[in-house]
Amino acid sequence: MSSSQKILVTGGAGFIGAHTVVQLLKDGFHVSIIDNFDNSSMKAVDCVREVVGSKLSQNLEFTLGDLRNKDDLEKLFSKTKFDAVIHFAGLKAVGESVANPRRYFDNNLVGTINLYEVMAKHNCKNMVFSSSATVYGQPEKMPCVENFKYSES
Numbered sequence: 001m002s003s004s005q006k007i008l009v010t011g012g013a014g015f016i017g018a019h020t021v022v023q024l025l026k027d028g029f030h031v032s033i034i035d036n037f038d039n040s041s042m043k044a045v046d047c048v049r050e051v052v053g054s055k056l057s058q059n060l061e062f063t064l065g066d067l068r069n070k071d072d073l074e075k076l077f078s079k080t081k082f083d084a085v086i087h088f089a090g091l092k093a094v095g096e097s098v099a100n101p102r103r104y105f106d107n108n109l110v111g112t113i114n115l116y117e118v119m120a121k122h123n124c125k126n127m128v129f130s131s132s133a134t135v136y137g138q139p140e141k142m143p144c145v146e147n148f149k150y151s152e153s
C-alpha cells in the first residue's frame with residue numbers, strides 16, 4: 001500500500017488506535033479517525049497532533065461519530081475515498097460484556113456490520129480487524145500468538 005493513501009481508523013482515539021495513527025502519519029498516510037469517545041476524549045487526538053507535529057497533523061482528520069449510526073459512516077465515505085479501514089472501535093471488558101451483552105452486541109456487532117456495509121457500498125475492500133487476546137481464554141503460555149486455539153469467548 002502506498003503511503004499517500006487514505007486510511008480510516010475507527011476507535012483511533014483509543015489506546016491502540018492512537019498509537020497506530022501516530023505511526024501511520026509518520027509513514028506518510030492520510031488518516032481519518034472516527035470515534036464516539038466512549039472510552040477516550042479529544043485529549044488523545046490532541047496528543048497525536050502534538051507527537052507528530054503541525055506538518056503531519058495536516059494529514060489527520062477527526063470525526064466524532066458512532067458506528068451504530070450508519071449516517072455518520074455514510075457522510076465520511078461520501079466525502080473521502082478510503083483505501084483501507086483499520087477497525088479498533090469496540091468495547092472489550094469481558095465482565096461487562098457478560099453483565100450487559102446488549103450493549104456489546106450493539107457496539108461491536110451492529111457497528112461492525114454497518115461499517116462493512118458502507119465499505120462495500122463505496123467499494124472499499126481493505127479492512128484490518130483488531131480482535132482481542134481474550135478470544136484465547138486463559139492461554140497456557142504467554143504471549144499469545146494468532147494460531148493458539150480459541151477458547152470460550
Ligand SMILES: O=c1ccn([C@@H]2O[C@H](COP(=O)(O)OP(=O)(O)O[C@H]3O[C@H](CO)[C@H](O)[C@H](O)[C@H]3O)[C@@H](O)[C@H]2O)c(=O)[nH]1
Pocket residue numbers: 010011012013014015016017034035036037038039040066067087088089090091092107108111130131132133
Ligand atoms: O462503539 C464504539 C466503541 C468504542 N469506541 C472507541 O474505540 C476506542 C477503543 O479503544 P480503547 O482504548 O478502549 O481500547 P484499546 O485500544 O485498548 O482496545 C484495543 O484492544 C482491544 C482488545 O483488547 C480491541 O482489539 C480494540 O479493537 C482495540 O482498540 C475508544 O477510543 C472508544 O471511544 C468507538 O468509537 N465506538
